[in-house]
Amino acid sequence: MSKIIKVLLNLALYSGILYIGIIILSKVFDIGTKRFLVFDEKKKKVASIGFLIFTGLIPVFLSKNTYALRTSILVLIYIVLALSLNFVLGFAGQLSMGHAAFYAVGAYTTAILTVNYNVPFWISLIFSALVAAIFGLLLGIPTLRLKGDYLAITTIGFGEILRLILINWTSFTRGPAGIPGIPSPTIFGYTINTNTGYFYILYILALITIFISHRLLNSRLGRGLIAIKDDEVAAEAMGINPTFLKILAFVLGAAIAGIVGGIFASFIHYVNPDNFTYMESVVILTMVVLGGVGSIPGVIVGATVLAILPEALRGISTYRYAIYGILLAMMMIVRPQGIISMASLKGGGGNENSRSQSSN
Amino acid sequence: MFMEQLSNGIALGSIYALTAIGFTMVYGIIRLINFAHGDLYMIGAFLTYTGLTLFNMPIVPSFLFGMVGAAAFGIAIAKFAYSPVFKAPRINLFLSAIGIAIFLENFAMLIWGPETQSFPSVINNKVYSFIGIRISSLQLIILGSTIVLVGILTYVVQYTKLGRAMRCVSQDMDVSKLMGINTDRIVYLTFALGSGLGAAAGTLVGMYYKAVYPMMGFVPGLKAFIAAVIGGIGSIPGAMLGGLIMGISESLGAAYISSGYRDAIAFIILIIILLLKPEGLLGKGIKEKI
Amino acid sequence: MKILEANQVTKAFGGLVAVNNVDFHINEGEIVSLIGPNGAGKTTFFNVVTGIYPPTSGEVRFLGETIKKSRPSEITKLGIGRTFQNIRLFSSMTVLENVMVGQYCRTTSNLLATILKTPKLIREEKEVEKKVMGILDFLELTHLKDEIAVSLPYGYQRRVEVARALATDPTLLLLDEPAAGMNTGEKIEMTNLIKKIRDQGYTILVIEHDMKLVMGISDRIYVLEYGNKIAEGLPKEIQNNEKVIAAYLGKGGNE
Numbered sequence: 082m083s084k085i086i087k088v089l090l091n092l093a094l095y096s097g098i099l100y101i102g103i104i105i106l107s108k109v110f111d112i113g114t115k116r117f118l119v120f121d122e123k124k125k126k127v128a129s130i131g132f133l134i135f136t137g138l139i140p141v142f143l144s145k146n147t148y149a150l151r152t153s154i155l156v157l158i159y160i161v162l163a164l165s166l167n168f169v170l171g172f173a174g175q176l177s178m179g180h181a182a183f184y185a186v187g188a189y190t191t192a193i194l195t196v197n198y199n200v201p202f203w204i205s206l207i208f209s210a211l212v213a214a215i216f217g218l219l220l221g222i223p224t225l226r227l228k229g230d231y232l233a234i235t236t237i238g239f240g241e242i243l244r245l246i247l248i249n250w251t252s253f254t255r256g257p258a259g260i261p262g263i264p265s266p267t268i269f270g271y272t273i274n275t276n277t278g279y280f281y282i283l284y285i286l287a288l289i290t291i292f293i294s295h296r297l298l299n300s301r302l303g304r305g306l307i308a309i310k311d312d313e314v315a316a317e318a319m320g321i322n323p324t325f326l327k328i329l330a331f332v333l334g335a336a337i338a339g340i341v342g343g344i345f346a347s348f349i350h351y352v353n354p355d356n357f358t359y360m361e362s363v364v365i366l367t368m369v370v371l372g373g374v375g376s377i378p379g380v381i382v383g384a385t386v387l388a389i390l391p392e393a394l395r396g397i398s399t400y401r402y403a404i405y406g407i408l409l410a411m412m413m414i415v416r417p418q419g420i421i422s423m424a425s426l427k428g429g430g431g432n433e434n435s436r437s438q439s440s441n
Numbered sequence: 442m443f444m445e446q447l448s449n450g451i452a453l454g455s456i457y458a459l460t461a462i463g464f465t466m467v468y469g470i471i472r473l474i475n476f477a478h479g480d481l482y483m484i485g486a487f488l489t490y491t492g493l494t495l496f497n498m499p500i501v502p503s504f505l506f507g508m509v510g511a512a513a514f515g516i517a518i519a520k521f522a523y524s525p526v527f528k529a530p531r532i533n534l535f536l537s538a539i540g541i542a543i544f545l546e547n548f549a550m551l552i553w554g555p556e557t558q559s560f561p562s563v564i565n566n567k568v569y570s571f572i573g574i575r576i577s578s579l580q581l582i583i584l585g586s587t588i589v590l591v592g593i594l595t596y597v598v599q600y601t602k603l604g605r606a607m608r609c610v611s612q613d614m615d616v617s618k619l620m621g622i623n624t625d626r627i628v629y630l631t632f633a634l635g636s637g638l639g640a641a642a643g644t645l646v647g648m649y650y651k652a653v654y655p656m657m658g659f660v661p662g663l664k665a666f667i668a669a670v671i672g673g674i675g676s677i678p679g680a681m682l683g684g685l686i687m688g689i690s691e692s693l694g695a696a697y698i699s700s701g702y703r704d705a706i707a708f709i710i711l712i713i714i715l716l717l718k719p720e721g722l723l724g725k726g727i728k729e730k731i
Numbered sequence: 732m733k734i735l736e737a738n739q740v741t742k743a744f745g746g747l748v749a750v751n752n753v754d755f756h757i758n759e760g761e762i763v764s765l766i767g768p769n770g771a772g773k774t775t776f777f778n779v780v781t782g783i784y785p786p787t788s789g790e791v792r793f794l795g796e797t798i799k800k801s802r803p804s805e806i807t808k809l810g811i812g813r814t815f816q817n818i819r820l821f822s823s824m825t826v827l828e829n830v831m832v833g834q835y836c837r838t839t840s841n842l843l844a845t846i847l848k849t850p851k852l853i854r855e856e857k858e859v860e861k862k863v864m865g866i867l868d869f870l871e872l873t874h875l876k877d878e879i880a881v882s883l884p885y886g887y888q889r890r891v892e893v894a895r896a897l898a899t900d901p902t903l904l905l906l907d908e909p910a911a912g913m914n915t916g917e918k919i920e921m922t923n924l925i926k927k928i929r930d931q932g933y934t935i936l937v938i939e940h941d942m943k944l945v946m947g948i949s950d951r952i953y954v955l956e957y958g959n960k961i962a963e964g965l966p967k968e969i970q971n972n973e974k975v976i977a978a979y980l981g982k983g984g985n986e
Contacts (some may be wrong), residue, residue: 143887311820311824312823319899320808321835
């Protein structure tokens with residue numbers, strides 16, 4: 082009985098802290114976004130380059146602290162994963178809850194190709210992207226007719242089926258035992274097996290993903306995607322073919338998740354089906370929702386916060402997922418548009434919720 | 442072999458049906474796919490287990506304790522997590538439900554531990570056989586409880602004032618409000634009924650497999666959703682039909698195709714149904730007016 | 732020249748005949764209105780014209796070509812732009828972005844060009860922006876271009892919808908109840924706007940309840956009741972047509 086009371090008290094405490102945390106983070110970023118938006122182009126550029134240099138030097142700052150450096154590698158992995166889901170959820174507005182499946186496909190492709198067939202890492206990484214993209218296509222096509230929650234459940238099903246295949250097809254995937262001994266990449270004869278090396282590979286991948294997201298968002302295709310998210314009927318009336326764009330979003334998101342999966346496999350040198358459960362998909366989803374669906378800086382912040390949170394909560398790690406659950410529900414009530422909403426980036430203020438109602 | 446799988450499938454199917462009915466009722470009222478429904482089923486099973494082991498109550502009071510407790514959970518969730526987002530876009534409500542589902546699973550881990558707990562044997566399980574069909578007393582209990590509960594529910598929905606109010610709210614909440622129905626109360630009662638039925642299903646599963654564990658509701662929750670979709674979401678007879686179809690096809694599929702892919706069968710059925718007859722076997726399609 | 736032509740079009744849903752044997756056409760440069768009481772089959776007719784529903788019998792020809800059942804996006808590409816009776820603007824976009832979406836079907840940049848920002852893409856984006864700014868200027872929306880479209884007052888939102896439809900480069904513009912929910916002042920503005928658009932050479936089909944607006948702008952009017960065409964002609968003729976008066980006044984006047 083006393084245990085139950087302790088658990089309840091702890092949960093109440095953590096919920097309170099979360100609530101305050103969300104409010105503070107939101108306020109900080111609201112003010113920050115407003116400040117940043119009034120900068121002129123030159124100041125914006127200086128600020129962005131300064132930020133890039135600072136984050137790029139993280140391995141130098143953390144060279145003594147292996148644990149912190151590994152955490153920042155995880156942060157980068159999740160930033161890329163969350164941004165890749167953002168193509169599907171944030172741009173095209175499709176609630177996909179099987180995103181870890183693409184990550185798994187990428188990781189297993191690299192694992193199997195490098196370990197069983199001695200394919201060089203970089204080539205297998207290309208295959209990771211391709212195979213994951215094919216899976217994106219396979220999932221994208223049957224789900225085109227589905228919306229919202231139906232789509233969500235079907236994508237969960239897709240993820241679960243894939244996990245069952247990884248477990249049961251032992252001759253190919255070694256089943257629950259997983260695949261050990263995945264090699265490190267080499268560049269110009271140098272083997273990259275340090276944390277710093279992986280940090281920079283992932284850092285470059287994250288930059289490329291941000292770059293692609295940004296270019297896409299501010300283009301014809303991006304406008305088409307957002308139009309589908311906002312109102313599919315109106316988008317069709319504007320001559321937009323939703324089929325093509327939705328599949329494009331799925332394929333692009335899957336390919337990028339596949340690449341980061343391949344790098345992850347090499348980073349930990351071992352994959353097994355437990356790395357890619359449904360919870361992993363939920364974690365990625367929560368990152369996007371927390372940060373702000375569709376908002377590139379928001380998703381980066383969301384991924385960073387949620388990737389660091391479990392490390393910061395190491396002492397109470399048993400509460401980790403319970404806190405994730407509360408966080409997701411609380412966000413929907415307190416700040417559904419996310420910490421840095423898409424609207425706030427356009428100077429539209431934080432209150433996106435009241436408006437988006439009309440579109441549903 | 443075939444007959445054994447069939448009776449197994451019917452027992453399983455009636456559990457899916459019970460779970461799916463709760464799902465479909467909540468959907469009927471507030472158009473929410475209550476993602477946490479499967480976890481209320483788990484909470485119900487754990488509460489019954491607690492009643493049996495910690496409070497040393499006999500099975501029937503424990504069973505009721507589980508149902509009532511889960512109903513209380515259902516109401517609390519509806520009140521604190523769902524009602525603030527009723528008016529928001531549907532996706533917000535759904536994400537909130539996902540959050541609650543994850544919370545409940547991990548809450549159970551914190552309270553009862555992550556391990557599988559063995560559910561005490563409460564009855565003497567005998568196997569009867571007549572005209573070549575072998576059926577165990579547990580299977581009979583599952584079937585019997587399902588029939589009784591569904592009977593009570595049908596009576597409530599069809600012949601009581603509460604049931605009439607529920608049907609009104611499910612057709613048009615705003616108009617029901619204007620007609621003087623306390624819609625909030627109806628919503629909470631629906632959650633309570635749905636969660637109670639889910640808890641009954643969870644307890645029956647606990648008895649059947651003699652085990653309860655925090656993640657036990659996740660896959661059945663998804664399957665209950667699928668069963669509800671097969672039958673036509675929002676339709677109670679549809680949920681029962683869907684549950685039976687799922688239970689039987691799963692038992693037969695696991696026996697004759699591959700047991701490793703048992704859980705995949707449900708999703709394959711779902712995809713086929715959504716592509717061929719998205720409104721479900723007994724459901725009505727709704728089209729958006731442009 | 733006939734822009735749009737419907738020959739003996741019938742649309743039935745099971746036993747219910749929503750549109751019954753209707754002949755209809757619009758000449759180039761005309762403003763034609765389609766009116767009728769609620770449930771007269773206007774929306775169904777609209778959906779047949781735009782290819783969402785295939786007609787049960789008869790045919791619809793646009794610029795001489797038969798319209799087959801096709802995706803709405805294909806119809807837009809053919810040159811039919813539309814607005815919606817319940818405004819459907821893209822809620823997370825600014826006015827400028829909303830209208831730029833209209834140009835989607837007239838541009839071709841693919842993913843690779845988008846990522847690499849090829850010269851062709853830059854040129855295309857510039858052309859789109861120039862064109863869209865022209866439309867915004869024309870509809871007097873330029874000063875609002877960076878506002879979130881759905882945060883604007885109602886009358887402006889309607890105007891943005893019209894701008895967005897014009898951005899699809901339509902030959903025929905379909906306006907679905909353009910004055911719904913507007914006050915008198917806004918209705919007068921909308922009337923002027925529709926005429927102004929026609930003067931730019933667009934052909935316009937209006938579906939509307941508001942008699943005053945319809946009488947004020949239409950070159951010709953078609954009246955539907957219970958799926959049947961009960962009258963067609965000049966506004967003056969319609970005003971004095973007994974069947975029309977009966978259909979409207981006999982059932983409680985217009986709305």
